[in-house]
Each structure stands twice: as C-alpha cells, then as structure tokens.
Amino acid sequence: MAGNGSNSEFSFGNGPASYGLTKISTNKKGGNGICHDDSATPVKAQTIDELHSLQRKRSAPTTPIKAPTSPGGFANAISEEERHIQQLQSISASLASLTRETGPKVVRGDPATARKPDTPKVAHVVHTQPHFTPTIAVSDSALKFTHVLYNLSPAELYEQAIKYEKGSFITSSGALATLSGAKTGRSPRDKRVVKDDATEAELWWGKGSPNIEMDEHTFLTNRERAVDYLNSLDKVFVNDQFLNWDPENRIKVRIVSARAYHSLFMHNMCIRPTPEELEDFGTPDFTIYNAGQFPCNRYTHYMTSSTSIDINLARREMVILGTQYAGEMKKGLFGVMHYLMPMRGILSLHSGCNMGKDGDVALFFGLSGTGKTTLSTDHNRYLIGDDEHCWSDKGVSNIEGGCYAKCIDLSREKEPDIWNAIKFGTVLENVVFDEHTRDVDYTDKSVTENTRAAYPIEYIPNAKIPCVGPQPKNVILLACDAFGVLPPVSKLNLAQTMYHFISGYTALVAGTEDGVKEPRATFSACFGAAFIMLHPTKYAAMLAEKMQKNGASGWLVNTGWSGGSYGSGSRIKLAYTRKIIDAIHSGSLLNAEYKKTEVFGLEIPTAVEGVPSEILDPVNTWADKNAYKETLLKLADLFKNNFETFTNYKIGKDSRLTEEILAAGPNF
Numbered sequence: 001m002a003g004n005g006s007n008s009e010f011s012f013g014n015g016p017a018s019y020g021l022t023k024i025s026t027n028k029k030g031g032n033g034i035c036h037d038d039s040a041t042p043v044k045a046q047t048i049d050e051l052h053s054l055q056r057k058r059s060a061p062t063t064p065i066k067a068p069t070s071p072g073g074f075a076n077a078i079s080e081e082e083r084h085i086q087q088l089q090s091i092s093a094s095l096a097s098l099t100r101e102t103g104p105k106v107v108r109g110d111p112a113t114a115r116k117p118d119t120p121k122v123a124h125v126v127h128t129q130p131h132f133t134p135t136i137a138v139s140d141s142a143l144k145f146t147h148v149l150y151n152l153s154p155a156e157l158y159e160q161a162i163k164y165e166k167g168s169f170i171t172s173s174g175a176l177a178t179l180s181g182a183k184t185g186r187s188p189r190d191k192r193v194v195k196d197d198a199t200e201a202e203l204w205w206g207k208g209s210p211n212i213e214m215d216e217h218t219f220l221t222n223r224e225r226a227v228d229y230l231n232s233l234d235k236v237f238v239n240d241q242f243l244n245w246d247p248e249n250r251i252k253v254r255i256v257s258a259r260a261y262h263s264l265f266m267h268n269m270c271i272r273p274t275p276e277e278l279e280d281f282g283t284p285d286f287t288i289y290n291a292g293q294f295p296c297n298r299y300t301h302y303m304t305s306s307t308s309i310d311i312n313l314a315r316r317e318m319v320i321l322g323t324q325y326a327g328e329m330k331k332g333l334f335g336v337m338h339y340l341m342p343m344r345g346i347l348s349l350h351s352g353c354n355m356g357k358d359g360d361v362a363l364f365f366g367l368s369g370t371g372k373t374t375l376s377t378d379h380n381r382y383l384i385g386d387d388e389h390c391w392s393d394k395g396v397s398n399i400e401g402g403c404y405a406k407c408i409d410l411s412r413e414k415e416p417d418i419w420n421a422i423k424f425g426t427v428l429e430n431v432v433f434d435e436h437t438r439d440v441d442y443t444d445k446s447v448t449e450n451t452r453a454a455y456p457i458e459y460i461p462n463a464k465i466p467c468v469g470p471q472p473k474n475v476i477l478l479a480c481d482a483f484g485v486l487p488p489v490s491k492l493n494l495a496q497t498m499y500h501f502i503s504g505y506t507a508l509v510a511g512t513e514d515g516v517k518e519p520r521a522t523f524s525a526c527f528g529a530a531f532i533m534l535h536p537t538k539y540a541a542m543l544a545e546k547m548q549k550n551g552a553s554g555w556l557v558n559t560g561w562s563g564g565s566y567g568s569g570s571r572i573k574l575a576y577t578r579k580i581i582d583a584i585h586s587g588s589l590l591n592a593e594y595k596k597t598e599v600f601g602l603e604i605p606t607a608v609e610g611v612p613s614e615i616l617d618p619v620n621t622w623a624d625k626n627a628y629k630e631t632l633l634k635l636a637d638l639f640k641n642n643f644e645t646f647t648n649y650k651i652g653k654d655s656r657l658t659e660e661i662l663a664a665g666p667n668f
C-alpha cells in the first residue's frame with residue numbers, strides 16, 4: 001500500500017488534511033487492526049446471562065441476626081442456610097396434605113427462573129402423627145416441587161401479576177389494577193365456622209349470627225381441596241406477616257395464595273415484618289389457604305354454593321374456595337381477632353381511628369360505605385388506621401398495616417390524601433381505565449360499584465407509625481341514613497351510645513340500578529355483625545366499660561341523606577360532615593347548645609361552625625313535613641323490631657345499664 005493508511009482512499013477533494021474529515025485511527029493500542037469502541041469502560045461480563053446476573057444484588061437483613069444464647073453461655077446461632085431450611089419446612093408443613101403422609105417438596109423461587117433444585121434449600125415434611133390412616137401414601141404431587149414465592153416485594157409481585165395474571169395492568173399513577181373475578185364483594189352467606197365443643201359454648205350461633213356452622217370433617221375436606229389445588233400449581237405465594245401494632249398482642253399470620261394480586265394485597269394490608277423479624281418468624285399463629293380460583297364441591301356437606309370461606313379456630317386455619325375477592329382474607333382475619341382479643345380482655349373494633357396534635361383519639365364506627373376510611377383520613381390529624389382496631393387498657397392499636405378505601409367517584413379535591421396514595425405499590429381492584437393512557441376513571445361502575453384501593457398506611461402522609469394511640473376521647477357512630485331523617489350530628493349519652501352500637505344501623509341504596517327506589521335499612525350489631533364471633537352484648541359491655549372508665553363521649557353522625565329520602569333529598573356534603581367532625585375533635589361541640597328531637601330523643605346542636613344551622617334539625621330540610629314524620633316513624637319502627645332480639649340480654653354486671661339501654665331507643 002502506498003503511503004497512507006487503509007482509510008485514505010476516500011476523501012473530499014485533494015486539498016490539505018484540514019479540509020477533509022478527521023481520519024479514524026484504528027491503531028492506537030493493540031495495533032491488531034480490530035476496532036474497539038472504548039469510550040466507556042467495558043462490562044464485567046462475558047455472556048448475556050452473566051450480564052443479567054450482575055443487575056441483581058443479593059438482599060439480606062441489614063443488621064446481624066441476634067444469636068440466641070444457650071444456658072451454658074455459648075451462642076447457639078444457626079447458620080443462615082439452616083434457618084432457610086427451617087422456614088421451608090414450616091411452609092411444607094403448612095401445605096401438607098392430611099390424608100397423605102407428607103408435606104410437599106417446596107423450593108424457594110420462581111419456577112420460570114429457577115435452576116434445578118440441586119441446592120439443599122428444599123424441604124419436605126413427614127407427618128409424625130397423621131390424622132387419618134392414609135390409603136395412598138404417594139401421589140403425583142409428592143413427585144413434583146412446589147415453588148414458593150416467599151414475601152416478595154411489591155416490584156416482584158407487579159412482575160408476577162403482569163406476566164401471569166390476566167387483567168393486571170399498571171395505571172398512569174403507578175398502581176396495579178387487577179380484577180377480582182366473579183366476586184367483587186364479600187360473600188357473608190358462605191362464611192362458615194367449625195362448631196366443636198369449645199366453640200359451641202363460646203361463640204354466637206343462630207339468628208343474626210354471622211357464624212354459619214360446619215363440622216370439623218367438612219372443614220378438613222375443604223382444607224384438603226384447597227391444599228391439593230395449591231400443590232398442583234407450579235408456584236404459590238406465601239406471606240408471613242403480623243396483625244396488631246400492640247407488640248404484646250401481635251399475631252403472626254401466614255397467607256398461602258395462588259395469585260400475586262392476593263400476595264400484594266396482604267403485603268399492603270397486614271403489618272410488614274422487617275427482614276430481621278422475618279428471619280425469626282418461626283411458626284405462624286394463624287394460616288390462610290386461599291384457593292379462591294378453585295370452587296368448593298357442592299356435593300360436600302354444608303356447601304350451598306361454590307364459594308366457601310371456612311374458619312377453624314382450634315386448628316387456627318382459614319380456607320377460601322370459590323372467591324377471589326381479596327377483602328375476604330382481611331375481614332376473615334378480623335373475625336379471628338374478634339375471637340382472640342376479647343379472650344384477653346381487649347375489645348376489637350370495626351372502626352377507623354385518628355389522633356389530634358394534642359393526643360386526642362377518635363374512633364369512627366360504621367358499616368361499609370359510611371365514612372370510616374374517608375373521615376379518619378384527615379389531613380389535620382394523625383391516621384392510626386381506617387378499619388380494624390383494638391382497645392386495651394393501654395389505649396388503641398391498629399390491627400392492620402394498610403388501608404382499603406372505596407374509590408367509586410373518588411376525587412382529588414375532596415379526598416386528596418387517598419388520591420395521592422394510589423401510586424406504585426397500591427392495588428386497585430376492579431376499576432376501569434383508559435386503554436392507552438391508563439388513566440383511571442373513578443366514576444365508571446362497569447365492573448362494580450365496589451371499586452377499591454389497598455395501600456400501605458405509610459402512603460398517607462400523616463400516618464402515625466407505630467399505629468397506636470392513647471385512650472379514646474370521642475366515639476363517633478357513623479350511619480349513612482338514606483331515609484334522610486337522622487340528624488347530621490347528635491350527642492349521645494352512654495345508654496344511647498350502647499343502643500346505637502348494638503343496633504348498628506345504616507341504610508344505603510343499591511346505587512343507580514333500576515327499580516331500587518326505596519332505601520333499605522341494615523342493622524348490623526356492633527357495626528360489624530359479619531365479623532363478630534361472640535354475642536354482640538359481650539362487645540357492647542366492654543365498650544360501655546371502657547367508655548365509662550375513660551370518660552369518652554359518644555356521637556351519632558349521619559353521613560347520608562338530608563332534605564328528603566334517597567330520590568328527593570341529597571347526600572350531606574362531605575365538607576359539612578368534616579366541619580361537624582372538626583367540632584367534635586376540638587371539643588367545641590361538647591359545650592354547644594342542644595335541643596332534643598322527637599321520637600329518637602337525640603340531642604342536636606343548634607349551631608356548628610361552618611355548617612348551615614337549618615340543616616342540623618332534619619325536619620327543616622324536608623318540604624313535606626308529613627312525609628318527614630311518616631318516614632321518621634317508619635325508621636323508628638325498624639329500629640324497634642330489630643332490637644327485640646336483644647331485649648333478653650344483660651349488659652354488664654348489674655341490669656341497670658341494660659334497662660337504660662332499652663329505654664334509649666326511639667319512643668313513639
């Protein structure tokens with residue numbers, strides 16, 4: 001080659017080098033003629049697989065795990081490997097079939113990415129005492145591995161949901177939109193509790209009780225069905241978490257489920273363990289088997305539909321078949337707490353709870369849709385929790401680690417904190433969104449009216465962590481009265497508080513469906529009859545005792561209709577209800593001027609700051625006074641009929657309060 005390098009053949013013009021393009025040198029270092037793009041440092045990987053493995057770093061607890069000390073003073077720390085094997089053995093035991101001798105072979109990790117399970121992190125449990133004489137000792141499920149996706153993070157669960165669960169999408173605000181399938185609400189008529197000698201005596205059975213009985217054998221049949229279903233899958237999700245922020249009364253729960261949606265929901269709703277707490281988790285106090293995609297067998301005794309939610313208190317287990325509605329798990333555990341906590345003298349409450357800057361705590365009782373979540377989420381106060389609490393001698397504690405807000409017609413302006421909580425990590429159930437922008441349309445009821453958002457409580461900026469507080473000062477009973485005759489706010493004496501607590505009234509309208517013109521009254525004892533386990537008067541007696549002891553004030557707040565029943569009146573503005581609640585919190589309403597209403601005998605204030613005075617007495621808001629009186633009497637009659645079930649029960653030691661409570665209802 002003559003003179004120039006190999007790139008010299010082509011140039012613009014024949015002038016000096018400065019007129020043409022700079023020559024590309026290929027010969028700086030090696031001189032082997034190979035072109036290197038060395039503008040950045042090269043990756044430290046030889047293959048694509050190696051490169052991908054560099055992306056992910058092992059996560060581990062940030063502080064060393066405490067080594068328990070043996071009596072001799074020697075630390076008998078077990079290795080991390082052993083701890084993982086113990087964890088897997090515990091999961092294998094959870095998933096064990098009771099009719100075959102073994103638990104499944106479980107291995108940690110996603111089957112899609114797992115290599116051969118050649119590591120020792122495989123566990124298999126052999127029963128020491130089988131409950132039944134096994135007829136077949138081996139089955140196909142004993143030959144395969146069940147992959148366990150253990151306490152995955154929200155990011156990992158998003159990936160699982162989006163890859164494998166139809167109907168899972170990321171919305172424009174980062175939330176995970178999912179579908180709960182055919183069931184978009186709870187199925188209270190399919191909730192069963194095992195009746196054995198102990199529970200027969202302890203629990204509330206019969207008329208009005210949410211506890212529909214089943215026997216132990218049927219429970220085991222359904223348990224086996226759920227466990228066999230779960231073991232037939234390539235992978236199951238396992239969440240090990242806590243309930244109750246009161247450290248002395250914390251309950252360890254394990255949730256075994258088939259869907260990433262369920263695992264993320266419970267990750268958000270239960271208390272999340274730290275990595276250290278998880279290492280020390282041990283055996284759970286209660287286990288849920290959620291095989292919701294799989295129906296129960298209607299030929300099984302007691303089954304009346306293909307859905308069954310079964311609780312066995314002796315075995316400390318719950319089985320879910322035939323419903324994927326995630327609220328079933330949260331509220332099922334709440335039922336269990338309604339049994340466990342009163343046994344310890346602690347009152348379980350279906351209520352929201354928040355605290356002012358000065359430490360004044362308020363409880364918000366109410367049935368679904370009455371405003372517990374909306375009103376406890378208050379930008380000027382600390383949120384302790386939106387739905388499930390415990391009241392002990394020490395004060396209040398939230399049972400959960402997250403909130404479950406209704407999001408139908410959610411607006412940024414009226415409920416900014418809930419709006420902003422709908423971001424990455426939040427589960428959005430059954431909402432409708434724009435297929436391109438993924439913007440959610442909160443007004444759309446195409447899937448259901450019961451659209452929901454489940455988010456960790458720390459997504460609310462003024463959440464009180466840990467979620468505990470001192471003794472309550474105000475007990476607010478919420479009723480969404482679609483008849484439009486209850487006052488927006490009434491001050492209650494103790495007997496009235498008990499009367500309304502035991503009644504647990506609300507009246508909602510089924511929405512905008514044709515034909516549903518009349519509001520339907522619902523009475524749900526303790527504002528949560530679907531979740532209580534003992535007789536309502538047991539909880540009422542505890543509430544009376546605690547309110548009395550701590551000098552708490554009772555209030556009845558109507559978050560429903562004004563100016564007429566549903567159809568002619570309208571729902572009380574949320575802004576007005578918030579002003580009423582503010583006046584309760586500040587203490588100003590306690591010292592206001594009051595007058596007594598007819599029929600219900602409720603004390604109503606004549607003025608509340610920020611609320612038009614004329615709406616405080618509902619009679620003023622009705623154009624047709626006769627219609628008002630007629631509706632008022634109709635509602636009073638419904639109250640009276642409902643309360644008849646309770647007239648034979650005593651509350652507390654002396655019967656004085658019982659008589660006062662009976663007298664605290666409507667008089668007409």
Ligand SMILES: Nc1ncnc2c1ncn2[C@@H]1O[C@H](COP(=O)(O)OP(=O)(O)O)[C@@H](O)[C@H]1O
Nearest residue numbers: 368369370371372373374406559572573574577
């Ligand atoms: N005056 C009002 N007070 C409380 N909530 C209201 C009022 N008017 C409308 N709402 C709406 O009613 C619903 C109350 O639901 P939510 O707080 O989730 O109930 P709960 O937690 O008791 O089930 C929310 O969608 C809220 O926006």
Ligand SMILES: C=C(OP(=O)(O)O)C(=O)O
Nearest residue numbers: 186327331367368369404
């Ligand atoms: C999750 C529920 O709670 P709430 O509607 O009271 O918020 C429910 O009742 O299913």
Ligand SMILES: [Ca+2]
Nearest residue numbers: 350367368387
């Ligand atoms: Ca609730």
Ligand SMILES: [Mn+2]
Nearest residue numbers: 372373387404
């Ligand atoms: Mn709620």
